[in-house]
Amino acid sequence: MGGSRVTVAIVCEQPMARAGLEQVVQDCPGVALCASVxxxxDLETARPLEDNQVTxxxxxxxxxxxxxxxxAKLAVSGPPLVSSSWDQPPTLLAAIRAGARGLITRYSDHRSVTQTLLTVADGGVxxxxxxxxxxxxxxxxPAEVDDSGLAPREVETLRWIALGFxxxxxxxxxxxxxxxVNTYAKRIRAKLNVSNKAELTRVAIELGHLAQGQRRYPAR
Structure with a gap:
């Protein structure tokens, strides 16, 4: 860490989980907790984001x-370390492409979080x-699989479903x-963690596979 003290901010909705992350940072050598919100x-209100701050x-x-x-917004000021259950999009690679430099799960233990944090603080991934x-x-x-984890034929199926066919x-x-098609539809629902056509349409729009407001075709 080049001898300089790295500042770390924590953003977490759950109070107990946030307290656990605070403890990890406080126990981590060479880093200082600057905010926990x-x-x-709330982070933007509490203090301006510092350059090279790990969030x-x-x-x-x-x-x-x-x-x-x-x-991507957090990555402008410094490397984000992202925690998630990762049971729905974005994928790990999508998070990295957006600017994340650390990836952990909500079930990672103290040691795993510490090791990942130190790697990010040292400028690594x-x-x-x-x-x-x-x-x-x-x-x-395969490169043709998109960031949601859908294969090309699954993406095509998702578009048709979202259009109302x-x-x-x-x-x-x-x-x-x-x-x-039924098999594809089951895989799509499992990968995107959705249960009905309305949710599939919403996710198709979010993933860029269907334009907002694009006309749904009547069943025929």
């Missing part, structure tokens, strides 16, 4: 694109051991059997 807005952000439950915007296999899998996946109609348009 429930939201990015530990526990991603709030917001849509995919706003989550990436939060990371840190991934907690709990996420290592998942991160390698994302890095190794039935599985039978989608099967005809994609040259597939209805059973295959």
């Amino acid at each position: 429930p939201s990015v807005e 530990i952000i526990d991603l709030p439950q917001v849509p995919y694109r706003p989550a990436l915007e939060i990371i 840190g991934v907690s051991p709990e996420l290592a296999d998942r991160f390698l899998a994302e890095v190794s996946r 039935t599985h039978t109609q989608i099967a005809t348009r994609m040259g597939l059997s209805p059973a295959t």
Whole structure:
């Protein structure tokens, strides 16, 4: 850390989780806690973001694109260390591309968080051991798989569903059997953690696969 003391800010909605992160920072050599608040807005109100400040952000439950915007905004001043359950978009790679330099889970232990924080504070990119296999899998996946984890045919299926077509109609348009479309739809719901067509349409817009307000076709 070049002999200089690194300042760390914490942004986490949950008081108990925030207290746990505070303890990690306080026990971490060479770093100083400068702020601990429930939201990015509170952080901006509490004090201006310092240059090269590490911000530990526990991603709030917001849509995919706003989550990436939060990371990118924090990255302007210093390297963000992002915590999430990672059970819905964004993916780990999407967070890194947005500017994150550290990745942990809400279930990472004290040692994992400390190691990742020190790596980020030293100017590196840190991934907690709990996420290592998942991160390698994302890095190794085909380039055509998008940041939500959907393969090209799944993206195409998502677009048709969001436009209001039935599985039978989608099967005809994609040259597939209805059973295959059903399988794609189940995979999409699992990957995006949604349960109905309304949520699929919302996520399709958030991921950039369907324009806001694009006309839904009537079933026919």
